[in-house]
Amino acid sequence: xxxxSQSPRYKVAKRGQDVALRCDPISGHVSLFxxxxxxxxxxxxxxxxxxxxQLDKSGLPSDRFFAERPEGSVSTLKIQRTQQEDSAVYLxxxxxxxxxxxxxxxxxxxxxxxx
Amino acid sequence: xxxxxxxxxxxxxxxxxxxLPCNHSTISGNEYVxxxxxxxxxxxxxxxxxxxxxxxxxxxxxIITEDRKSSTLILPHATLRDTAxxxxxxxxxxxxxxxxxxxxxxx
Numbered sequence: 001x002x003x004x005s006q007s008p009r010y011k012v013a014k015r016g017q018d019v020a021l022r023c024d025p026i027s028g029h030v031s032l033f034x035x036x037x038x039x040x041x042x043x044x045x046x047x048x049x050x051x052x053x054q055l056d057k058s059g060l061p062s063d064r065f066f067a068e069r070p071e072g073s074v075s076t077l078k079i080q081r082t083q084q085e086d087s088a089v090y091l092x093x094x095x096x097x098x099x100x101x102x103x104x105x106x107x108x109x110x111x112x113x114x115x
Numbered sequence: 116x117x118x119x120x121x122x123x124x125x126x127x128x129x130x131x132x133x134x135l136p137c138n139h140s141t142i143s144g145n146e147y148v149x150x151x152x153x154x155x156x157x158x159x160x161x162x163x164x165x166x167x168x169x170x171x172x173x174x175x176x177x178i179i180t181e182d183r184k185s186s187t188l189i190l191p192h193a194t195l196r197d198t199a200x201x202x203x204x205x206x207x208x209x210x211x212x213x214x215x216x217x218x219x220x221x222x
């Protein structure tokens with residue numbers, strides 16, 4: 001594929017359910033980022049992977065949020081015991097190299113609605 | 116991450132140049148100025164970036180002041196498809212988006 005893909009595009013969960021959001025980065029991209037975008041606001045950084053290593057998880061809002069990238073390609077963001085405040089668009093981005101000024105390419109996002 | 120300040124919104128006429136200002140007075144020496152835009156219901160799209168020198172690509176031009184405390188993104192001939200939220204970011208690896216400027220291009 002030519003770009004970053006995310007699935008599902010839309011997810012509705014009942015409060016307390018666990019959800020898993022998938023990101024397929026551009027092939028060969030070393031860096032992978034997750035962002036959270038609440039309605040009417042700009043995206044906010046959640047976590048960063050360099051290959052399979054999670055080097056920065058400073059933006060994860062609570063220990064209910066967990067991300068992994070076990071083989072250095074596909075990544076999954078998991079949210080346990082979802083709460084209404086978790087409702088947002090979750091964006092994934094990938095970048096070719098870990099350093100320098102390479103562009104981050106974003107996927108279309110997964111819109112999560114927690115009822 | 117340096118904080119950036121942008122106007123909340125601006126209108127421009129189709130076919131005219133759109134000049135989007137951004138203040139980043141606390142930018143550090145190794146932080147680049149990035150511009151992204153986000154069209155409704157899509158992921159952010161890269162536009163341009165620079166460190167000290169002015170930059171131009173097929174989408175836009177970026178003018179950075181000599182003291183690097185502010186910059187201007189120029190869309191030379193705005194079209195209706197340029198209606199979007201434009202984010203100015205001063206960063207060196209993870210992006211701190213802020214609220215951005217909502218640009219509406221009117222026919």
